[in-house]
Amino acid sequence: xANLATFFWGWLLASFLLGLAxxxxxxxxxxxxxxxxxxxxxxxxxxxxxxxALARVVPGRAGYWLDLGLVMFGLYLAGCAIGxxxxxxxxxxxxxxxxxx
Amino acid sequence: MHGLFRWSSKWWPGxxxxxxxxxxxxxxxxxxxxxxLAARSNAALKDTVLDKKRIAVAGRDVSFAAEAFSEDGRxxxxxxxxxxxxxxxxxxxxxxxxEAKPFVWSAERDVVRxxxxxxxxxxxxxxxxxxxxxxxxxxxxxxxQMNLSRGAPPRFDSAALLLLDQIGKxxxxxxxxSDTTVSxxxxxxxxxxxxxxxxxxxxxPEGFSVAAxxxxxxxxxxxxxxxxxxxTVTLTGYVPDNNVHAALVAAAGRKFFSEKxxxxxxxxxxxxxxFASAVVPALGALSRLSTGTxxxxxxxxxxxxxxxxxxxAGQIRAGLGKDFPQGWQFKxxxxxxxxxxxxxxxxxxxxFADLLAKARIRFESGRGDISQDSLGLLxxxxxxxxxxxxxxxxxxxxxxxxGDQAFNQTLSEKRAQAVAEYLVRAGLPADRxxxxxxxxxxxxxxxxxxxxxxxxxxxxxxxx
Numbered sequence: 001x002a003n004l005a006t007f008f009w010g011w012l013l014a015s016f017l018l019g020l021a022x023x024x025x026x027x028x029x030x031x032x033x034x035x036x037x038x039x040x041x042x043x044x045x046x047x048x049x050x051x052x053a054l055a056r057v058v059p060g061r062a063g064y065w066l067d068l069g070l071v072m073f074g075l076y077l078a079g080c081a082i083g084x085x086x087x088x089x090x091x092x093x094x095x096x097x098x099x100x101x
Numbered sequence: 102m103h104g105l106f107r108w109s110s111k112w113w114p115g116x117x118x119x120x121x122x123x124x125x126x127x128x129x130x131x132x133x134x135x136x137x138l139a140a141r142s143n144a145a146l147k148d149t150v151l152d153k154k155r156i157a158v159a160g161r162d163v164s165f166a167a168e169a170f171s172e173d174g175r176x177x178x179x180x181x182x183x184x185x186x187x188x189x190x191x192x193x194x195x196x197x198x199x200e201a202k203p204f205v206w207s208a209e210r211d212v213v214r215x216x217x218x219x220x221x222x223x224x225x226x227x228x229x230x231x232x233x234x235x236x237x238x239x240x241x242x243x244x245x246q247m248n249l250s251r252g253a254p255p256r257f258d259s260a261a262l263l264l265l266d267q268i269g270k271x272x273x274x275x276x277x278x279s280d281t282t283v284s285x286x287x288x289x290x291x292x293x294x295x296x297x298x299x300x301x302x303x304x305x306p307e308g309f310s311v312a313a314x315x316x317x318x319x320x321x322x323x324x325x326x327x328x329x330x331x332x333t334v335t336l337t338g339y340v341p342d343n344n345v346h347a348a349l350v351a352a353a354g355r356k357f358f359s360e361k362x363x364x365x366x367x368x369x370x371x372x373x374x375x376f377a378s379a380v381v382p383a384l385g386a387l388s389r390l391s392t393g394t395x396x397x398x399x400x401x402x403x404x405x406x407x408x409x410x411x412x413x414a415g416q417i418r419a420g421l422g423k424d425f426p427q428g429w430q431f432k433x434x435x436x437x438x439x440x441x442x443x444x445x446x447x448x449x450x451x452x453f454a455d456l457l458a459k460a461r462i463r464f465e466s467g468r469g470d471i472s473q474d475s476l477g478l479l480x481x482x483x484x485x486x487x488x489x490x491x492x493x494x495x496x497x498x499x500x501x502x503x504g505d506q507a508f509n510q511t512l513s514e515k516r517a518q519a520v521a522e523y524l525v526r527a528g529l530p531a532d533r534x535x536x537x538x539x540x541x542x543x544x545x546x547x548x549x550x551x552x553x554x555x556x557x558x559x560x561x562x563x564x565x
Contacts, residue, residue, distance in 0.1 A: 011125065011126035014122050021115070027108055061131060062160070063162065069127075072123050076116070084104070
């Protein structure tokens with residue numbers, strides 16, 4: 001898969017940047033998040049898809065698309081995590097400065 | 102860490118554009134990736150010997166179908182495709198090339214082409230056989246109907262190449278190699294081709310044997326044509342060797358005393374047994390004809406033409422076959438030349454003198470038996486005698502001066518008598534001829550040289 005990335009690295013980068021942006025926004029977002037139950041269901045679904053990919057049970061093109069989707073989703077999550085953490089770090093530093101003497 | 106969980110509940114809106122990205126990525130990258138994997142799988146199999154190889158890629162899964170020539174080769178091939186980077190699964194549809202039992206290979210030649218059929222063990226050997234056939238047959242169309250099979254005997258390729266060499270020596274026919282036995286059938290292209298093939302088959306690799314060799318040779322043809330207009334005898338066709346060649350030409354020179362012998366004979370192997378002992382008497386029979394053709398084809402002798410008189414035709418028809426070796430056949434198609442106009446006795450004398458000036462009647466050395474070589478001359482003398490039915494003829498025998506005079510006298514009488522008897526047997530009335538022996542009393546030339554002696558040993562026809 002690694003050397004096949006030459007064919008779709010642009011889309012992987014786009015997923016990562018999308019995640020970064022979404023993570024950046026999520027910290028200060030005031031809207032409704034997904035409930036704990038839904039989050040768990042989604043986690044189980046994701047784990048199931050990862051298991052299916054690792055077990056290589058999905059044949060042919062669908063199998064490739066599953067792999068591709070999971071890699072993009074993984075990079076998106078990584079982007080979200082880094083984006084949120086960065087935003088949190090920026091926000092908390094600004095708060096410390098305003099609270100300061 | 103707690104924050105990460107809290108924030109993550111709000112990451113979901115980004116999944117919507119992510120799905121759109123995913124769709125685009127899948128749409129644009131699938132076909133190039135499949136092409137890339139197919140190309141790299143084929144490259145990985147470049148040095149592996151396979152038949153009917155087929156590679157189809159769906160996503161990252163490769164369907165690999167092929168026929169391998171050994172189990173190891175098959176596993177290696179599947180392993181090479183699995184090792185191509187990026188390949189996720191290999192659908193192994195490979196199998197072994199079917200085993201042929203018996204392993205049959207054949208080369209067949211007809212008028213227009215050579216067809217190679219049956220089984221070949223490996224693509225490389227198949228290619229080599231085709232190449233050898235095209236190179237060895239120069240210009241003849243080569244059709245390939247060989248398929249690939251396992252189970253070839255050891256050293257198959259060298260045996261098949263040797264047999265391909267032989268197909269060039271055939272006019273038509275088929276050579277079949279079944280496991281280690283060879284069968285051949287057909288007609289050799291040239292005289293001696295059958296023998297050459299039999300000799301080459303001795304070089305078959307160890308373990309191979311000839312089950313049946315039914316190659317036929319083309320007919321061994323010898324022809325002689327006596328042309329009364331050009332006054333030639335033309336010899337064409339084949340003779341077994343140079344000795345027989347020289348002997349035949351010498352015999353023709355003796356028998357055809359007035360014709361020029363045109364020698365177009367070629368030496369070739371493949372003559373039937375007893376060739377010379379059949380052809381020499383056949384040439385003698387031809388020499389008795391006014392015009393005629395002698396065709397010797399294998400063991401069949403055909404003589405056609407015109408005899409000089411009725412009795413000669415009967416003698417040739419009845420007599421020639423008896424001289425032949427066993428197994429030879431004789432077909433005569435002899436007609437009789439119309440008798441020439443009668444002439445005056447003096448003209449007859451002139452004609453006798455002309456004939457006897459060209460050649461002398463020969464006898465067995467020291468005996469009174471007429472040589473077979475002189476039958477043609479005697480026939481012409483008889484033909485002349487028939488033209489002057491009223492003339493009485495003295496047949497005069499002469500010898501050279503060698504030896505006892507009394508013996509020579511007796512010998513000359515015997516020889517003159519033998520000629521007279523021959524003429525009577527040919528149907529001429531006995532009372533027209535008087536046989537007289539003069540011994541060595543009337544020499545034509547000096548008896549001190551061989552040439553002179555030869556001139557003195559003679560039979561003269563004197564019209565009285």
